[in-house]
Amino acid sequence: MKTIKDVAALSECYDLLVIGAGPAGMAAAATGAEQGLSTLLIDENPAPGGQIYRGITTTPVAAKETLGADYWRGTDLVRDLTASEATYAPETTVWSVGPAAEGPSDPGRMEVGVSVGGAARLIQARQVIAATGALERPFPIPGWTLPGVMTAGGAQIALKTSGLVPDGRVVVAGSGPLLYLLTAQLRAAGAKISVMLDTTPHENWGRAIRYASDFLRSPYLGKGLKLLLGAHRGMRIVRGITAIEADGDSRVRSVRFRHGSKEEELPCDVLLLHQGVVPNINLANAVGCALDWDDDQLTWVPQTDEWYETSVKGFTIAGDGAGIGGAESAALRGRLAALGAGHRLGRLSAKDRDQMAAPVRTELMRAGRGRRFLDVLYRPAKAFRVPKADDTIVCRCEEVTAGKLRETVALGVAGPNQMKSFLRCGMGPCQGRLCGLTVTELIADTRGVSPNEVGGYRLRPPIKPITLGELAALPKTPAAIKAVER
Amino acid sequence: MSGVFGGGAPDVIVIGAGIHxxxxxxxxxxxxxxxxVIEKDHAGRHSSGVNAGGVRQLARHVAEIPLSVYSMELWHRIAQLVDDDCGFTSDGQVLVAESEAEYDSFRARVTExxxxxxxxxxxIxxxxxRRLVPAVAETCPGGIVSRRDGAALPFKTTQAFRRKAEALGVRFCxxxxxxxxxxxxxxxxxSTNxxxxxxxxxxxxxxAWADRIAADLGEPVPLEVIAPMLMITARVEHFIKPVVILRGRKLSFKQFANGTVLIxxxxxxxxxxxxxxxxxDWAKLAENAKTVWDLFPIMRGTTIVRAWAGIEARMPDDLPVFGKSRIHEGIFHQFGFSAHGFQLGPGAGAVMAELIATGNTNTPISGLGIERFAA
Amino acid sequence: MFRRLPDLGGETVNFTIDGRPATARLGDTVAAALLASGMESCRTTPVSGAPRAPYCMMGVCFECLVTINGIGNRQSCLIPVAEGMAIETQKGARSIASEYSAKGDAA
Structure with missing residues (x-):
């Protein structure tokens, strides 16, 4: 593996560009390079691993049991990547992906805007695999913008990369297997978590039970039981939570919650929120990939074929970005995506591709077993997706509240894109990454129609902000120079 | 026959629910x-909803100045017209000269x-x-100001016209x-789908789709479909009031009340x-950024958060096609505003309605008719 | 809000927050370094002036924006802290004059 830290060191064109160095991206890049494709792996973090294996090559948390065996499994992926011929560009952002200007070139060829250390450049790729992973589902409750309130995943990242643990009176709240895992990791590292507020709706158990048999035969069962038993030791767990509110001034001071008919308030220095993860589809959306609403996972999922190619030719999505499946599944899907790209580039015959893919697909089936049960069981409650309280902030960047959104729907504003024009929601620096799902679901709920009918934000590039100076200094590409000469 | 469209038989069918x-x-x-009104997408979906929002008489071709001046009067009482301020502000527009030679040509234009x-x-x-635009590069020798010009919010404006029209009984499909x-x-x-x-x-x-209708009517026009690009920055402290445009290089530059800057x-x-x-086309947006870099040095570190383009029509002479059909009674054309039609919207609608209702208008529109493209 | 696990070892990095000296561990992102230093918030919002602190730590939320070595709106959760780095918290909409001091070169 060759590591690049200067935008000028990038080639004009790569056979395969992989965006994101999590499990799917690392596997895709290694598999692509193995086929002899010139492969570039771009990632915005300083080291490989993505979020699930964040800091795996650099973490100061030495005790293996703190982060657990599943975490250290990522080492194999890093090893394969390091041994490969792929080029790796850390601390590099991709701010635009679009079709390359017309020419004699192959039809799927893309023009990609990248930026390293304050210098931008346009390069080309014949195939792109977006391994942009997942992000934590928005958790809009009153007070969630206060300092001291953050995602449980965010606290886990601080632990993995820097050996930091939340201090003082720590409360975790939400739902899902990851909530229990993150809590266990933080506690193993020494964080004193006084209470866990479990928002899983009671009625989900009834719905999930018919998917239980697969779950009972899956490795999730053993892991889940261990986490559940561990959680009960030395930590209060309050189940059936129906409302949560963070209070404070310059930072969070207390958390109020309701369970059954009871309301309680506890002092709190750090409130960690988590209610599952959803595909990070910003790049796919900006590229113009067709998306569907998935009513089980309550999120947008890109339409893909069996090699994860989207509706945009040459643009593939591997891993959780194409639908949540977890780390193991992500790596397998990364391999399949790279095999598909290799075939489209003429590197692999259909037969070879299928032969190489067969064992991966078997593994993938196994890795997915039991997930449906978890998806249904931990489908987050509506109260925490569509905030009831009108003063709850939905768009954190532009500080647009649920009440304001409902009022504007009443004016006849039917979808998220018109809503942007009226309220500026989704137009701040995060470009709707954090409010997109909430805005769609809230409009759908207010209008009494399905999220599919309401649609989602149409995202505009740059997918990551760049400075005017960076853009002004963009070197002229040979293609652009040719266009001028013509 | 008009069953699916609801209501009684219309006197007028308007194709396209842009600002015009x-x-x-x-x-x-x-x-x-x-x-x-029949619209293939939704009102303001294309350039009417996503343009730069410039409300400008400044630097227009003489042929469309009467229409522009008329429209400007409507802009200054837009809230009375459509019950919505449309986000209209009037802090002037300034055409900046980048060289002495350019400044001389400006002087000649104003005299003319x-x-x-x-x-x-x-x-000026x-x-x-410098008084109007303190942040402008010190090398600029002067410019032209049009003080009653300004800017508005395109999508809000188009929606306001649509809402008011609906309130007065117009049906939108x-x-x-x-x-x-x-x-x-x-x-x-x-006929429709x-x-x-x-x-x-x-x-x-x-x-941008008007040429197909014109061709269908036997009046083909050399319309070019274009996608003018825009970008917007993160919020910065307020530093400029008027809209700034250039002649030699392509630039329009405006800061909104919320602090974001539209380029x-x-x-x-x-x-x-x-x-x-x-x-x-990022290479061209880079050129655009370079122009700002030169003209407003203080903008160099600001963050670009969004870029986009709207689809619209341009005519070879950069003038709209506006007026009666050359060959058919009852057919009227209003398209091809060539990336500067937003300001003309209110006035052009009023003049078109006058033409339709009375067969004539007092506002000079010669030079804008479709007959100029007749073979 | 956060404390560092004991006995991690690693090299120390010196930087400043709004001119005040601070230290971090080599390998920290700027956001992690701010959390470790006991900072409550890293900016106030341009809309209401409310304080904000890092929220997602993975480049999604843009809450952790700070000015680094004169360049504003940097995502501090993605940038490793470096020796001598000058980090400034942001107050509302950034003054454009401070950006002028950050000179770049456009070719």
């Missing part, structure tokens, strides 16, 4: 006409306009330029595509009108 279609519909309704009786453009020296127009006696039948509807008067305000000027991306999408 909505304005014409409103003004026709104000004259007591029954209007149906004065000789035609237009006084909205005013030559370096000192007045969105998501309906026109497939053909045939003469039927003294009236016209407009959901059925046909008849009216005596038809307005072709279909923007445009007519660099073109690729328009794919059959897919309803555009593709940005």
């Amino acid at each position: 279609g909505c304005s014409t519909a409103l003004h026709c309704a104000m004259r007591g006409l029954k209007v149906l 306009l004065n000789s035609f009786g237009f006084s909205h453009e005013e030559l 020296d370096a000192r007045e330029l 969105e998501g309906v595509r026109v497939t053909g127009i045939q003469a039927e006696g003294s009236a016209w039948t407009v 959901v059925g046909a509807v008849r009216a005596a008067k038809i307005v072709n305000a279909a923007g 445009g000027g007519g660099h073109l991306g690729r328009a794919l009108r059959d897919q309803n999408t555009t593709v940005l």
